[in-house]
Amino acid sequence: MELHGLGISELSHLLKKGEVSAREVLESVYSRIEAVEDRIKAYVSLTRDEAHEMAEKAERDISSGLGKVLSGIPIAVKDNMCTRRILTTCSSRILHNFIPPYESTVTAKLLDNGYVLAGKTNLDEFAMGSSTENSGFHTTRNPWDTERIPGGSSGGSAAAVAADECIAALGSDTGGSIRQPASLCGVVGLKPTYGRVSRYGLVAFASSLDQIGPITKNVTDSAILLNIISGMDRLDATSAPVAVPDFMSVLGMDIKGLKLGIPKEYFIEGMDPEVNASVKEAIRKFESLGADTVEVSLPHTGYAVATYYVLATSEASSNLARYDGVKYGFRTEGRDLMDMYMRSRAQGFGAEVKRRIMLGTYALSSGYYDAYYKKAQQVRTLIKTDFENAFNDVDLIVTPTSPTPAFKLGEKTADPLQMYLADIFTISVNLAGVPGISLPCGFTSDNLPIGLQLIAKHFDEETLLKASYAYEQSTGWHKRKPSL
Amino acid sequence: MRYEAVIGLEVHAQMMTDTKIFCGCSTKFGSEPNTQTCQICIGMPGVLPMLNEKALEFTIRTGLAMKCRISDYSRFARKNYFYPDLPKGYQISQYENPICEGGYIEIVVAGEVKRVGITRIHMEEDAGKNIHEGTGNFSYVDLNRAGVPLMEIVSEPDIRTPQEAAEYMKKLRTILRYLGVCDGNMEQGSLRCDANVSVRPAGRKEYGTRAEVKNINSFRFVEKAIDYEIKRQIGVIEEGGEIVQETRLWDSTKGITESMRTKEEAHDYRYFPEPDLVPIVADRSWIEEIRASLPELPDAKRQRFVSEFGLPEYDAELLTTEKPVAEWFEEAVHSGGQPKAVSNWMMGDLMKLLNEGNKSIDECPMKPMQLAKMLKLIGSCTISGKIAKTVFEEMYKTGEDPEVIVKEKGLLQISDESAIEKAIDDVIAKHPKEVERFRAGEEKLLGFFVGQVMKTTKGKANPQMLNEMLKKKLA
Numbered sequence: 001m002e003l004h005g006l007g008i009s010e011l012s013h014l015l016k017k018g019e020v021s022a023r024e025v026l027e028s029v030y031s032r033i034e035a036v037e038d039r040i041k042a043y044v045s046l047t048r049d050e051a052h053e054m055a056e057k058a059e060r061d062i063s064s065g066l067g068k069v070l071s072g073i074p075i076a077v078k079d080n081m082c083t084r085r086i087l088t089t090c091s092s093r094i095l096h097n098f099i100p101p102y103e104s105t106v107t108a109k110l111l112d113n114g115y116v117l118a119g120k121t122n123l124d125e126f127a128m129g130s131s132t133e134n135s136g137f138h139t140t141r142n143p144w145d146t147e148r149i150p151g152g153s154s155g156g157s158a159a160a161v162a163a164d165e166c167i168a169a170l171g172s173d174t175g176g177s178i179r180q181p182a183s184l185c186g187v188v189g190l191k192p193t194y195g196r197v198s199r200y201g202l203v204a205f206a207s208s209l210d211q212i213g214p215i216t217k218n219v220t221d222s223a224i225l226l227n228i229i230s231g232m233d234r235l236d237a238t239s240a241p242v243a244v245p246d247f248m249s250v251l252g253m254d255i256k257g258l259k260l261g262i263p264k265e266y267f268i269e270g271m272d273p274e275v276n277a278s279v280k281e282a283i284r285k286f287e288s289l290g291a292d293t294v295e296v297s298l299p300h301t302g303y304a305v306a307t308y309y310v311l312a313t314s315e316a317s318s319n320l321a322r323y324d325g326v327k328y329g330f331r332t333e334g335r336d337l338m339d340m341y342m343r344s345r346a347q348g349f350g351a352e353v354k355r356r357i358m359l360g361t362y363a364l365s366s367g368y369y370d371a372y373y374k375k376a377q378q379v380r381t382l383i384k385t386d387f388e389n390a391f392n393d394v395d396l397i398v399t400p401t402s403p404t405p406a407f408k409l410g411e412k413t414a415d416p417l418q419m420y421l422a423d424i425f426t427i428s429v430n431l432a433g434v435p436g437i438s439l440p441c442g443f444t445s446d447n448l449p450i451g452l453q454l455i456a457k458h459f460d461e462e463t464l465l466k467a468s469y470a471y472e473q474s475t476g477w478h479k480r481k482p483s484l
Numbered sequence: 485m486r487y488e489a490v491i492g493l494e495v496h497a498q499m500m501t502d503t504k505i506f507c508g509c510s511t512k513f514g515s516e517p518n519t520q521t522c523q524i525c526i527g528m529p530g531v532l533p534m535l536n537e538k539a540l541e542f543t544i545r546t547g548l549a550m551k552c553r554i555s556d557y558s559r560f561a562r563k564n565y566f567y568p569d570l571p572k573g574y575q576i577s578q579y580e581n582p583i584c585e586g587g588y589i590e591i592v593v594a595g596e597v598k599r600v601g602i603t604r605i606h607m608e609e610d611a612g613k614n615i616h617e618g619t620g621n622f623s624y625v626d627l628n629r630a631g632v633p634l635m636e637i638v639s640e641p642d643i644r645t646p647q648e649a650a651e652y653m654k655k656l657r658t659i660l661r662y663l664g665v666c667d668g669n670m671e672q673g674s675l676r677c678d679a680n681v682s683v684r685p686a687g688r689k690e691y692g693t694r695a696e697v698k699n700i701n702s703f704r705f706v707e708k709a710i711d712y713e714i715k716r717q718i719g720v721i722e723e724g725g726e727i728v729q730e731t732r733l734w735d736s737t738k739g740i741t742e743s744m745r746t747k748e749e750a751h752d753y754r755y756f757p758e759p760d761l762v763p764i765v766a767d768r769s770w771i772e773e774i775r776a777s778l779p780e781l782p783d784a785k786r787q788r789f790v791s792e793f794g795l796p797e798y799d800a801e802l803l804t805t806e807k808p809v810a811e812w813f814e815e816a817v818h819s820g821g822q823p824k825a826v827s828n829w830m831m832g833d834l835m836k837l838l839n840e841g842n843k844s845i846d847e848c849p850m851k852p853m854q855l856a857k858m859l860k861l862i863g864s865c866t867i868s869g870k871i872a873k874t875v876f877e878e879m880y881k882t883g884e885d886p887e888v889i890v891k892e893k894g895l896l897q898i899s900d901e902s903a904i905e906k907a908i909d910d911v912i913a914k915h916p917k918e919v920e921r922f923r924a925g926e927e928k929l930l931g932f933f934v935g936q937v938m939k940t941t942k943g944k945a946n947p948q949m950l951n952e953m954l955k956k957k958l959a
Contacts, residue, residue: 082529082530090529095529098529100529101523101528102528102531104530200530200531200532201530201531203529203530204529204760207759208759234534236532237532237534237760237761238532238759238760238762314756315759317754318562318564318574318754318756321564321572321573321574322527322529322573324566324568326568326571327526327527327528328528337568337623361754364754365752366752366754369756373756
């Protein structure tokens with residue numbers, strides 16, 4: 001296999017032994033990008049020059065024995081994480097020229113570990129969407145079928161990983177934005193517990209829900225990246241003062257006796273039959289590995305989408321107020337201040353972002369606050385309690401990641417509600433703040449990937465990764481590659 | 485008809501922390517525009533606030549000094565509105581669950597002690613400044629002030645007159661300065677006051693419709709602006725009109741308040757809990773530590789100055805308004821100065837000199853110990869009270885010890901009987917006519933002879949001895 005087709009652990013091994021150089025790895029990834037990027041459009045900006053410098057540094061470090069876990073590994077970063085001196089757009093016209101003078105905590109940690117930035121990947125504008133069709137620049141295609149969407153909002157990162165245009169990637173997940181595209185692109189996507197990973201430098205969509213996580217070619221790489229990006233940060237008050245275990249140490253452990261809960265509310269009518277069948281098959285696989293399965297109930301599941309769209313849009317309406325044309329980014333001159341504000345925001349933001357700003361502004365308005373925002377916060381507490389109750393009886397919860405495989409470009413753009421329902425299985429996890437992972441668990445007859453979601457209790461990514469690894473090793477779905 | 489005003493004040497106090505409330509930038513006043521900023525206080529994408537613990541401590545300190553409850557659970561909220569000096573498009577403030585609630589301040593009005601309730605004290609960040617003057621067709625934004633920590637201190641509507649409002653502001657300022665949490669400078673904007681004013685017929689229970697008066701930017705204007713607003717509202721009612729709920733701006737040059745926006749035009753700030761900051765659950769033992777570290781507050785100090793030093797209320801009040809003045813006084817007393825004498829010299833000569841030089845007591849070259857020494861020199865008749873004035877001025881100018889000044893300037897009092905006698909004899913010899921008139925009963929001429937002797941002795945003759953000897957000689 002060519003170098004760009006490998007994962008972090010395999011490449012890291014080769015690099016350390018001196019069998020390949022960081023430059024060769026980067027060249028391989030860039031030759032792949034040159035070959036397929038026209039069809040995939042995973043990136044907003046490629047950072048070839050910076051990547052070369054980073055690869056050279058990695059080579060020096062490796063040869064002087066200072067090599068780190070990620071030395072020489074090209075990693076793609078979703079373009080809503082700030083990278084110092086490197087364009088960071090959130091796939092929005094309003095930030096089309098924004099170059100941060102600071103580094104996000106996660107990318108600073110990747111830098112400390114020697115990574116090579118492959119480029120900044122495409123997303124639904126400000127991470128608002130489930131198909132990457134809301135990007136202000138272009139739509140990313142699914143490597144398994146370029147007539148289909150890659151999912152979203154981290155569609156660029158998931159597609160880049162699936163198409164081997166990078167070795168691994170970072171995404172962010174507010175309502176499923178890592179897991180759903182990972183599922184649709186046939187890769188591994190992990191959303192850590194809220195507070196596990198610092199949000200400093202992640203351009204906020206909904207602060208109480210956003211979380212950064214890895215999108216990788218296998219579970220091992222997910223654990224490697226989680227080890228690096230986790231931990232309390234003095235720049236993020238919501239990062240949790242919780243010890244970070246070595247997530248690699250649980251890989252390969254036996255899962256005999258592990259209790260898996262199957263929430264009855266997640267196996268609903270209208271779910272794609274092939275998805276249903278694959279997930280059921282995966283559950284049987286877990287049983288064959290020695291896990292016990294039991295039906296559980298998450299009774300408030302039906303309210304999750306509505307709750308999410310009140311809370312996320314409320315926070316977004318406030319988080320996006322800073323893009324006003326005054327200090328940085330896009331500005332249209334106006335007759336006066338108000339006119340400048342209105343023109344800049346009207347032209348700088350896309351339709352979905354404006355829709356959500358309006359929804360959130362409405363939900364927070366005096367006279368509506370109690371009926372919407374406050375009520376949604378109360379339901380959020382109930383949803384969180386649902387999970388806590390379920391986790392009294394089980395170690396993990398198993399669900400499909402997405403009700404359908406990747407849908408066609410343009411299929412849902414006319415109907416925002418249909419688009420919102422693409423996240424029906426992932427949204428509760430963000431509301432509850434628990435960790436979730438999507439793993440490849442099969443393919444449709446059209447050769448489209450299907451994803452399985454595992455959910456664990458707060459800060460129990462160890463169990464999540466242990467079970468994921470056991471499943472992955474016994475199936476091998478992750479080894480399949482799209483033919484491009 | 486007689487009317488009664490109902491007044492509540494919302495005071496914003498800039499905290500004297502070294503750094504801003506949510507980032508590490510300096511809070512220094514008066515630097516070049518936008519030199520004290522970072523990605524956090526200018527609201528760049530992706531950055532997050534971290535609470536400055538000092539700001540929390542200062543607010544709790546203030547709350548404790550004003551007898552507030554310190555909340556077990558407090559949180560920040562976002563106040564959303566668009567303005568160029570507000571870089572994030574929202575101000576991080578507190579709404580529900582402020583850190584301090586339910587305290588009071590005591591003021592003295594016409595000799596009576598009155599309690600003004602404190603509804604709440606909360607923390608928030610200051611905004612930047614828009615600059616419109618001398619900028620041509622453009623406006624500029626200076627974000628040095630953005631993120632400077634503020635306390636908002638909200639009073640109950642317990643205030644009834646403009647004088648009470650002024651007293652309240654003075655007392656508030658005194659307490660904040662005692663606590664070292666705010667420098668209390670209204671002109672520089674580190675202390676700002678908005679007044680909610682309504683009027684009602686005297687004796688009625690229900691409140692009238694209120695107007696909020698903003699932009700009261702000096703102590704002088706607290707009374708004036710509120711007085712104007714009360715009279716304006718009474719005028720409207722007397723003419724059969726109705727008060728509208730609105731925000732009004734005080735215009736200090738015109739001396740009037742003018743409507744800024746009505747209730748219908750009021751912003752909907754869409755407050756909601758700040759998701760980027762975790763709720764504050766202040767540690768009880770930390771709160772007790774802060775309580776234990778509170779200084780003696782002005783009221784307690786004033787009472788002690790009366791009981792411990794036997795000062796009149798008036799003196800005690802004046803000496804305790806500023807903590808450094810009170811400390812200066814106590815140091816002088818502890819150095820042996822008689823309290824009332826120290827008070828007299830401080831309230832008279834010292835304050836006059838400080839005011840003339842526009843100086844604070846911290847900048848006074850004379851030390852309290854030196855005033856005490858000077859008082860001893862008077863007590864031991866080494867210098868006269870009159871000479872002491874000269875010595876005092878010299879001490880104030882140079883910071884030199886009084887003994888040194890007396891010696892170098894030859895100001896030692898003449899208490900030598902023969903020297904005084906000789907001076908008296910000379911004067912009597914020179915003024916035979918006056919001597920005759922005195923002996924004929926014109927006793928007020930004694931002052932003339934005292935003056936003449938003082939003139940020849942350059943004021944150094946011991947006045948008591950001089951008086952007695954003169955009377956004998958002229959008898």
